[in-house]
Amino acid sequence: MQFFRIDKTNPPAEPASDMIAVENVPEDIQVILKNACYDCHSHETEYPWYSNVAPVSWWLKDHIDEGREHLNFSEWASYDAERKAHKLEELAEEVEEKEMPLESYTWAHSESKLSDEERQALVDWANSKR
């Protein structure tokens, strides 16, 4: 199984199109997003060591592909105003209800575990933007 390697090539990331630039995201919110969300919701995925180990690698790759499909911070500039507002609303909801980051991901990525304060900061920020 180890020989079926997943494709780890990230699509090109254009910083100017990223939500962080477009929305002028404050530093503290940037840190939370990068630690907890960017692996699955951007083109800046950092593949962990276990991504070489099948079948975990396939599981991870599926989540990344699906995560990017639903919400891609790297392509934020291409979303129209209505879509941005909708995604921010969903972001606040998912984070508030502790649906995101996916719990299974936080087991292996302790930096992605959010404190209640971090969740609240993210939710407040997302709500202030729409």
Ligand code: HEC
């Ligand atoms: C391990 C990968 C992974 C991580 C990390 C992750 N997500 Fe997700 N996210 C997904 C997947 C897969 C979906 C689609 C399926 C689902 O909703 O469970 C999704 C869906 C979403 C949606 C719904 C979008 C829509 O249009 O339906 C939002 C909003 C979201 N994530 C926000 C976040 C935020 C904010 C973080 C960080 C706090 C985060 N996610 C971290 C994989 C991830």
